[in-house]
Amino acid sequence: MDDFDALSAMAERCFPGLETWNRDQIESQLKVFPEGQICIEIDGKLAASSSSLIMEYDAGLEWHNWKAISDSGYIRNHKPKGDTLYGIEMMVDPEFRGMKLSRRMYDARKDLCRRKNLSQIIIGGRIPGYHKHADKMSAREYIDSVLEKHNYDPVLTAQLSNGFIVRGLTPNYLPADGESCGYATYSAWTNLEYVAGAKRRFHHVIEPIRICVVQYQLRTIRKFEEFHQQCEFFMDTASDYKCDFVLFPELFTTQLLSLPSVDASRPGQAARQLAAFTPQYLDIFTEMAVKYNINVIGGSQFVVENDTLYNVAYLFRRDGSIGKQYKIHITPSERKWWGVSPGKKVEVFDTDCGPIAIQICYDIEFPELTRIATQKGAQIVFVPFNTDTRHGYLRVRYCAQARCIENHLYVAISGCTGNLPFVENSDIHYAQSGIFTPADAEFARDAIADECNPNVETLIIHDLDFEQLRRHRDQGSVQNWNDRKTDMYRVVYQEDEKTFEV
Template identity: 45%
Template sequence: MSDIVEIRNLTVEDYFDLKASMVSAYADMSGSYWREPTIRRLISIFPEGQIAVTVNDKVVGCALSIIVDYNKYGDDHTYEQITGYYNFSTHNPKGDILYGIEVFVDPEYRGRRLARRLYDARKNLCEQLNLEGIVAGGRIPNYEKYADKLTPREYIRKVRDKEIYDPTLTFQFSNDFQVTKILRNYLPSDEASKGFATLLKWYNIYYEPDRDNIRYTKSTVRIGLVQWEMRDYGSLEGFLSQVEYFIDAVSDYGSDFVVFPELFNAPLMAEFNQLDPAGAIRGVARYTEQIREAMQQFAVSYNVNVICGSMPILRNDLLYNISYLCRRDGTHEEYTKIHPTPSEVYAWGIKGGNEIRVFDTDCGKIGIQICYDVEFPETSRILAEQGMQILFVPFMTDTQHAYNRVRFCAQARAIENECYVAISGCIGNLPKVNNMDLQYAQSCVLTPSDFQFPVTGIKADATPNTEMVVIADVDLVLLKELHAFGSVQTMKDRRKDLYEVVQKKKNG
């Protein structure tokens, strides 16, 4: 089972987990943990600013903050002064700066990018509250190793230039914080930092001086498509290594989704090539759950939602073509291809699924259709009526004619349903796998056709038949504007008095 990761607001009931994690995090600073009355007060005056990360419902880290009128304190202050000597009398809901007073993750849970999630949550809060930015005083715990030969300024420069690694400062630089000043005696008890600290600032580029503090949801979603090459990976381990490589690469760009193609695990069929095609695909189906579990773990580790292409699966001796949505919080759901192609039925005996539904994610409502499914407009329309904003289409096509059927139909779905459509396909050859010889693809992100979008309706596309990734940002607010003010409004202007699309079977 994969761990379930959640970012949420801290509560008073979390205190004992919080204390245990903080004691572990600051093992080099004996007695450095927040007392319960202090946490209670902090939560009572600014609950939304206290953010916890949990693993399987256990608090393993947190980011604590207050809002201050920064002009009252300026850049020359100590930790005690900015926190009102730990009673937080300095908190001002009408202030202009989100001041970070604590961030830590239990050492047992490090290496999972949990601190990055805390920082992202804090940045989102800063944007939602329309504050100028985030300020914090940062430790430089490795400085004690260099204090006899480097000044703090020289040490910071070498950390910035990656000549020296500092567990705190290196992380701050990677999260777009700038060091604006060196503070003396900021936290005198921090012996490892020799009493020095960095004054760190992150600037909110969305800040609007004349806007009230109105909460809003960031609208931009980043999509990463993997144009996957079919080739011999040697083993399941080799295959998963390549999967992790692409997830890692796409997550480095800050993507919210990574999308793999249909039947991208087909190279593993080479192991069963002595069997007929139906036997071979049933052989490789035994790996599907194992691959899904690995991709679910990758989704958590790399903090990205994964559309797991599609894979064959056997259930009650029936073969299906299934895709998984592996969310970055550790949960997953599945979609079964509804329309197997004639060749899938003839060669493999694949059966069609019976569910048409959208999936909720932290980046809006999405739909999944596998290849041939997108050529049936009725199912896409049902998803649109359920609120779908992005449709993901893993596909596998052997010829350019087959590819164009998918591409042109996907473009039509984007226009008629006023949504984004992202298609991801396989390329390359598999000479040792029966019925999977050739692949042709040009993966792309497609948009509706109106003034807010590219005139071609193509947000981004890949080089045909080249292994690569495509990264594209899509703005969900533009879809709302299109629905309300578009030159044409296909969803609104349907003649429901004359026709309708009806889903006959209930999901589940």
């Protein structure tokens, strides 16, 4: 109820001229069905809200009558044992539009629908763009034009992009809604996991995770904003495909060394100049991860801590939190040219899609690190890499594929292409980024889920099935992890002044 004043103010901005909820209605909604009343806050400020109730589906019910279905906003007709979630309102504050908040609201409703084992979501959606076309087309013609992408409607287009199907047109839905001329669509989303008669939450066994791998072309730029724009293009594209993760290459930030303000002639000093961009880099990727609703492995970036230079890969979660993995094995050229120091710990990060690990380029060539990550629960290892020749790339690729077989997990690798003239130790690049699997009957024939064409700027998108991975670990043709001869050999490592064995 602390949100009431903010809800009322937001409703006035979202639905000018329409009556807003009163305090009694909000109190009733929270009392009757608190799980169905959801809001999003950004920095403590209300940004979006969603209200719903559960009904028993009846084809003869007045689904077109918003006031009857919503009980005039009190939802006292909510049926906890019903089979249909009915959305009675959703709004996004104009100040926060463009951040895909409606998608998150619809995802939250879908999650609620699955958890409650409900068959579908039904909504009556406004068509606020219709008033601009009402003088030349009927409401049905307008909806057809939106379905065919001739016109854009801020509500209907969002519903269609979130998997809803228009089943009907409702006149006089909200007579006071001048923007929609009183009309609304009757739309539905079907829960494919629904089990009729189930008395408990039904757990779907397949958990597909969508991965986007970016093969990034390094090119000379004139200002930081050009780097930001190039990164945001890939983020926006991955978001359009509703990816869960996007992976950028190791030290793709060396593109910033081509800026006129940077002296890249002396590599050691150039690396520390690059590290000076870290605060800006952290700011833009944190913002984009939240804005585009994706977990981002932001390649890697030089960081100076206590006057020591590190190569660090950052995980930008879509909830705004950040994790980081220091590169542990430093190549001879990194030591010679840049003076990079090694990290000392294998991190495994919790995400909303399960535990993951990050290994930066050379690190994937040491099998002990992936053993440790697997022991800690990682199901996928993300490898940002940066190689100058095909030989260097092949070392990363073949070792990544070996780690899949040894540990029964997925590995995704992302590298740079293109050239940076006059940037020492980062002048030429070779890559063929990819997503790799264990080698067994249930996976792709060559154990490659997907891969880029070599040495061109592009991206790949692929769904990984973690349940398939679990079955492979338990029942695969070979059991590399289980068949280790730990009586003969083990991985022993130090962490936080303690000794561990794998």
